[in-house]
Amino acid sequence: MTVLGPIEPDRLGDVLMHEHLLHDQVDDPCWFRPDPSPEVAAIAEAPMAMDILGYLTRSPFGNRDNCRLTRDDPIVDEVLRFKHQGGGTIVEVTSRGLMPDPEGVRAISEATGVHVVMGCGWYVDHVLPDDLLDRPIDDLATEIVADMREGILGTDVRAGIIGEIGTSAEITPREEHSLRAAARAAVETGASIMIHLAYIGHQAFPTLRILTEEGVAPDRVVMNHMDEANDLDYCRRVLDLGCVIEFDTFGCEWYYDTWGLWEPRDTDRVAQIAALCAEGHADRITLAHDIFYKQSLRAYGGLGYDHLHRSVVPMLLNLGVSEANLTAMFVDAPRRLLTLPTGGGR
Numbered sequence: 001m002t003v004l005g006p007i008e009p010d011r012l013g014d015v016l017m018h019e020h021l022l023h024d025q026v027d028d029p030c031w032f033r034p035d036p037s038p039e040v041a042a043i044a045e046a047p048m049a050m051d052i053l054g055y056l057t058r059s060p061f062g063n064r065d066n067c068r069l070t071r072d073d074p075i076v077d078e079v080l081r082f083k084h085q086g087g088g089t090i091v092e093v094t095s096r097g098l099m100p101d102p103e104g105v106r107a108i109s110e111a112t113g114v115h116v117v118m119g120c121g122w123y124v125d126h127v128l129p130d131d132l133l134d135r136p137i138d139d140l141a142t143e144i145v146a147d148m149r150e151g152i153l154g155t156d157v158r159a160g161i162i163g164e165i166g167t168s169a170e171i172t173p174r175e176e177h178s179l180r181a182a183a184r185a186a187v188e189t190g191a192s193i194m195i196h197l198a199y200i201g202h203q204a205f206p207t208l209r210i211l212t213e214e215g216v217a218p219d220r221v222v223m224n225h226m227d228e229a230n231d232l233d234y235c236r237r238v239l240d241l242g243c244v245i246e247f248d249t250f251g252c253e254w255y256y257d258t259w260g261l262w263e264p265r266d267t268d269r270v271a272q273i274a275a276l277c278a279e280g281h282a283d284r285i286t287l288a289h290d291i292f293y294k295q296s297l298r299a300y301g302g303l304g305y306d307h308l309h310r311s312v313v314p315m316l317l318n319l320g321v322s323e324a325n326l327t328a329m330f331v332d333a334p335r336r337l338l339t340l341p342t343g344g345g346r
């Protein structure tokens with residue numbers, strides 16, 4: 001189910017399974033965290049420009065404008081670069097709390113000819129509605145099902161996957177509520193679920209327990225941001241549970257100085273993928289860039305939606321990843337995950 005309606009799964013082509021095209025959080029971007037030190041206070045509200053790009057590699061959250069992708073940004077041009085590298089489909093997982101713009105996303109798909117599949121459901125705790133726990137899980141599930149069968153947030157743009165569903169380093173009560181609603185909607189519709197995992201912690205395990213308690217099959221669950229953990233053994237253990245794992249932050253190599261954290265390098269990501277492909281797991285790995293900040297766009301000095309095809313594929317081939325492995329990760333696994341049962345599920 002794309003933003004322009006249903007298509008045959010064989011037409012998806014190469015798929016980026018986890019991106020954002022538009023998330024216009026006008027006043028209060030979800031991840032905006034201004035630096036408290038006075039000497040850099042002006043950076044927080046500065047427009048994107050060359051003289052703050054270096055700062056943003058150390059603190060992506062430190063600038064309000066960087067934390068938004070809006071209709072004023074040249075997203076069409078950026079998506080066309082992916083298409084020109086042979087790309088077919090982008091999965092746009094801007095869930096509630098990140099201000100999805102379904103009609104804007106549909107216009108981008110129309111302008112580029114790139115298929116876009118949109119997500120639905122709720123993001124991480126700190127952007128969830130205060131009254132979420134007061135609402136029955138089945139009511140929330142009904143809203144997700146309506147996003148898939150009628151249209152997202154009252155539009156006529158239908159979602160084709162559930163997610164990204166937010167979890168934090170410790171799953172909060174509101175997040176568990178949202179996870180159970182997503183799970184029930186997945187059972188109802190047959191859709192797959194994308195799970196946003198926090199940067200730290202090993203929350204794939206408790207998350208999967210919640211989802212399977214609600215009847216979700218592990219092979220319909222994609223554990224996102226597994227590359228950020230930079231832990232090959234963790235990847236293997238999650239694969240052992242039957243889930244799909246996602247390496248979806250290619251090109252993100254920045255630091256989070258205020259937290260004392262940094263992203264892995266692409267060299268770390270490709271080495272782990274090569275090892276997992278050699279162990280026969282290629283058909284349960286999906287790939288993306290999770291483009292979210294303006295600094296990731298080519299227009300602002302970033303690597304863009306074409307980075308995987310342009311730069312990472314040659315790195316993978318050099319490490320012995322085969323063309324068949326690439327097809328498994330870019331085409332076969334996404335096609336399986338995005339195929340919905342005829343008749344729309346149960």
Ligand SMILES: [Zn+2]
Binds near residue numbers: 164225
């Ligand atoms: Zn995420």
